[in-house]
Amino acid sequence: MKLSDYIAECLLHPGLGYYATRDPLGAAGDFTTAPEISQMFGEMLGLALAQSWLDQGAPAPFVLAELGPGRGTLMADVLRATQGVPGFHAALRLHLVEASGPLRAAQSERLSAHDPQWHDTLEDLPDGPLFLLANEFFDALPIRQFQRDGHGWRERRVGLEGDRLTPGLTGITPEPALALRRLDTRDGDIVELCPAGQAIAAGIGARIARFGGAALIVDYGDWRSGGDTFQALKAHAPVDPYAEPGLADLTAHVDFEQLARAAAPARHAAMTPQGVFLERLGITERARALASRLGGAALESHIAAHRRLTHPNEMGTLFKVLALYPEGQMPPPGLEAAPPLDLHDA
Numbered sequence: 001m002k003l004s005d006y007i008a009e010c011l012l013h014p015g016l017g018y019y020a021t022r023d024p025l026g027a028a029g030d031f032t033t034a035p036e037i038s039q040m041f042g043e044m045l046g047l048a049l050a051q052s053w054l055d056q057g058a059p060a061p062f063v064l065a066e067l068g069p070g071r072g073t074l075m076a077d078v079l080r081a082t083q084g085v086p087g088f089h090a091a092l093r094l095h096l097v098e099a100s101g102p103l104r105a106a107q108s109e110r111l112s113a114h115d116p117q118w119h120d121t122l123e124d125l126p127d128g129p130l131f132l133l134a135n136e137f138f139d140a141l142p143i144r145q146f147q148r149d150g151h152g153w154r155e156r157r158v159g160l161e162g163d164r165l166t167p168g169l170t171g172i173t174p175e176p177a178l179a180l181r182r183l184d185t186r187d188g189d190i191v192e193l194c195p196a197g198q199a200i201a202a203g204i205g206a207r208i209a210r211f212g213g214a215a216l217i218v219d220y221g222d223w224r225s226g227g228d229t230f231q232a233l234k235a236h237a238p239v240d241p242y243a244e245p246g247l248a249d250l251t252a253h254v255d256f257e258q259l260a261r262a263a264a265p266a267r268h269a270a271m272t273p274q275g276v277f278l279e280r281l282g283i284t285e286r287a288r289a290l291a292s293r294l295g296g297a298a299l300e301s302h303i304a305a306h307r308r309l310t311h312p313n314e315m316g317t318l319f320k321v322l323a324l325y326p327e328g329q330m331p332p333p334g335l336e337a338a339p340p341l342d343l344h345d346a
Helices: 003-012 039-055 073-081 101-114 176-183 195-211 256-263 274-281 283-291 296-310
Strands: 062-067 092-097 117-119 130-135 144-149 152-161 164-169 190-193 213-222 231-234 237-239 249-251 319-325
Touching: 003 144, 003 152, 003 249, 039 073, 039 130, 039 213, 039 274, 039 283, 039 296, 062 073, 073 101, 073 130, 092 101, 130 195, 144 176, 176 190, 195 213, 195 256, 195 319, 213 256, 256 319, 274 283, 274 296, 274 319, 283 296
Parallel strands: 062 092, 062 130, 092 117, 130 213
Antiparallel strands: 144 152, 144 190, 152 164, 213 319, 231 237, 231 249
């Protein structure tokens, strides 16, 4: 089967899929996300979205949405931080896109006071101005992998060798979606495509271009895909992604260029390292304010959390931020406008 089909089955099978059967977050799970590290992450993102809402004339009502909200920690921090923004809470309608039953239950516990509505897909969101967060969402979407061979490409498939799952390659075929990549690849190079991610980015971009709003996408990756980034995590350690289907988290680095191109006609801000983005928003000042009330182990943990979110050797450089916003508007705070893409080269 295609690698993308394998990933989708492992993660989303209704009875055996990874996300359908567990809460994967935290020390007892398989990975930890930025909102679980410190409240400051959600506070910064929430205030950036709220300022973007104000900059666009404070439309009311509007859809406040999150894709893959985890335990609801990020959104809870966003809502707490924006309580003092005049009119923001009265105007928002909270919508969560979540495939996991266990995680929906956790989100309900944290966010029930805000009457959240759950959806299986982005398409189910109501029309209207959309202010959206997607933190470590796109990295979990199924990818396809292609290995260049001359002027064609071999696609990675997953098959059986004895009783073990193992990757293999198809014969050489043309792949129109990779025509541009012949300019920056050589024989043997691997390129990844994420059709699901492109489709979702297109949906977000179309809504924002039509109704207004902004999206903040935070994930690990880079501007253009290169190499094999498919990986699996179990108990916070790398494992063989083919060894235990449904029992490990499967991810790949996000190609932010693919998302930006798919989101047109919405504008995109220049992709920015997470650490730079958070520093521009004032996370160090916020960290100092919180530190003034802490001591001992709590202070040490707080300092470590700030470093983990912002330092170049931690999440500060590996993770990037991409924003989408309407033509004629300013990008969200902490980000700079990017020149329009040449869509003929897509």
